[in-house]
Amino acid sequence: MSQAALPVMSERSPGIAVSRASPVSVLGAMVRNPLDALPPEIFHEPLVYSRIAGSRRILITDPALIHEALVRNADSQLKGDDIRRTLGPALGQGLLTSDGAHWRWQRQSVAPAFRHERLVGLLPAMIAAAERTRDRWLAPDAGPVVDIGHEMMHTTFDIIVETMMSGPGGIDVARVERSITEYLHPTGWVFALSLLKAPEWLPYPGRRKAAVAADYLRSAIMAMVAERRRTGEGREDLVALLLAAADPETGRTMSDEEITDNLITFVTAGHETTALGLAWTFHLLAGHPEHEAKALAEIEEVTEGGAVRPEHISRLTYTRQVFSEAMRLYPPAPVITRTAARDFPLAGFTVPAGTITVVPIYAVHHHTRLWKDPERFDPDRFSPEQAKGRHRYAYMPFGAGPRICIGSAFATMEAVAILAVLLKAARLRNTSADTPKPTMKVTLRPLRELRMRVERREVPVSAASP
Numbered sequence: 001m002s003q004a005a006l007p008v009m010s011e012r013s014p015g016i017a018v019s020r021a022s023p024v025s026v027l028g029a030m031v032r033n034p035l036d037a038l039p040p041e042i043f044h045e046p047l048v049y050s051r052i053a054g055s056r057r058i059l060i061t062d063p064a065l066i067h068e069a070l071v072r073n074a075d076s077q078l079k080g081d082d083i084r085r086t087l088g089p090a091l092g093q094g095l096l097t098s099d100g101a102h103w104r105w106q107r108q109s110v111a112p113a114f115r116h117e118r119l120v121g122l123l124p125a126m127i128a129a130a131e132r133t134r135d136r137w138l139a140p141d142a143g144p145v146v147d148i149g150h151e152m153m154h155t156t157f158d159i160i161v162e163t164m165m166s167g168p169g170g171i172d173v174a175r176v177e178r179s180i181t182e183y184l185h186p187t188g189w190v191f192a193l194s195l196l197k198a199p200e201w202l203p204y205p206g207r208r209k210a211a212v213a214a215d216y217l218r219s220a221i222m223a224m225v226a227e228r229r230r231t232g233e234g235r236e237d238l239v240a241l242l243l244a245a246a247d248p249e250t251g252r253t254m255s256d257e258e259i260t261d262n263l264i265t266f267v268t269a270g271h272e273t274t275a276l277g278l279a280w281t282f283h284l285l286a287g288h289p290e291h292e293a294k295a296l297a298e299i300e301e302v303t304e305g306g307a308v309r310p311e312h313i314s315r316l317t318y319t320r321q322v323f324s325e326a327m328r329l330y331p332p333a334p335v336i337t338r339t340a341a342r343d344f345p346l347a348g349f350t351v352p353a354g355t356i357t358v359v360p361i362y363a364v365h366h367h368t369r370l371w372k373d374p375e376r377f378d379p380d381r382f383s384p385e386q387a388k389g390r391h392r393y394a395y396m397p398f399g400a401g402p403r404i405c406i407g408s409a410f411a412t413m414e415a416v417a418i419l420a421v422l423l424k425a426a427r428l429r430n431t432s433a434d435t436p437k438p439t440m441k442v443t444l445r446p447l448r449e450l451r452m453r454v455e456r457r458e459v460p461v462s463a464a465s466p
């Protein structure tokens, strides 16, 4: 059937679940925690249609429909107003937030930084950063309890600036971390106001602080870019790739502003997500000592009781499964959205231009039709045998289609390296028996700090485990 002949999708379409939640309750939930604004039906239906304040939204969790929307019809979908209003003030028109030709040449320009051979060459820097965190934890004057979220942000930030920008230069690391939190804090308001199509100048709680934070992030990075351009230092990093990039169609190069857009994008997208994934991983492992023991036994076997080295990382398959399963339960980027630039076909209907497509990765990963006992933490779900029968888009922490995360291999390598170094050296225990609620601030953060007690692991695990 041609697309023109397909009926237009609406709340009256047969076989389509419709969210009946009141706009007031959805908007209220969105301000508090956008995860709570997801219609409950989406955890067991393949597609839910919703209309709020005139905005048409379709939420999809069915893997085949996700493929249709994000891969087959990728050209009809733009990042849209939600993303531009939420992230634009900090990330400008960088790789994550741009569309069309501007997105394409930026993606091509930075791709060499993510080739496999280059990533493998970054492993020593990743391991070294994890070892610095280990040494800080085990120093004689260190306190016994850490905020694991903060610790992981510190470690992954170290790694991203070391590997992508050849070091922090004059950037104040603690202030950057604080700025990102302050910037993301009021994003629930931004989502809600964007849904209402409210004017962009409208004030909301936290707006001023967020603007100051964005200004700091941009000015710190801008100064670093100007310095690199001035000195012309020939390092082999992302900054050098961006300085040398030329649009294949026009030959134009990037302005300092455009390079800044991309560096902020990589610094924020490239450390916060991995850090959150790791923080949830440590929290889950502490609550499941049997999986922790299995990961440790693997690490000890592969490293033969010695230090973690770059060549060990690809062999730590169970440790990688643990990280994958933690990101299933707590996907660091829990929701992705697109706005239809033109009509496109989906599930036998025409979705009209202007419709917002929401792929709630969090709901995909907890979906009762896709996962047996979805709330259970079970890293064996990612064993080669169990993963074989699964639809490619039943699990998608890094997204799907042409806009898939460019840093997925980087993040996975980094996470496994950090887990290996830290699990070997320390036993981490949750200081509170309950798990904090996950809350969405663009990324999935714990509602309260994940505080953990650090104990030095004295006995090699191979000797200690039965």
Ligand code: HEM
Binding pocket: 095, 096, 097, 107, 265, 266, 269, 270, 271, 273, 274, 277, 331, 332, 333, 336, 337, 397, 398, 399, 400, 402, 403, 404, 405, 406, 407, 408, 410, 411
């Ligand atoms: C566990 C860690 C990570 C997770 C869960 C994650 C998740 C994602 C997701 C879901 C997207 C797609 C967004 C969309 O379709 O709207 C994305 C895009 C992106 N990610 Fe990641 N990411 C992670 C780590 C990284 C790292 C380490 C880097 C860089 C070093 C990075 C850089 C980016 C960039 C630049 C984009 C935009 C790509 C484009 O639009 O072409 N991410 N990420």
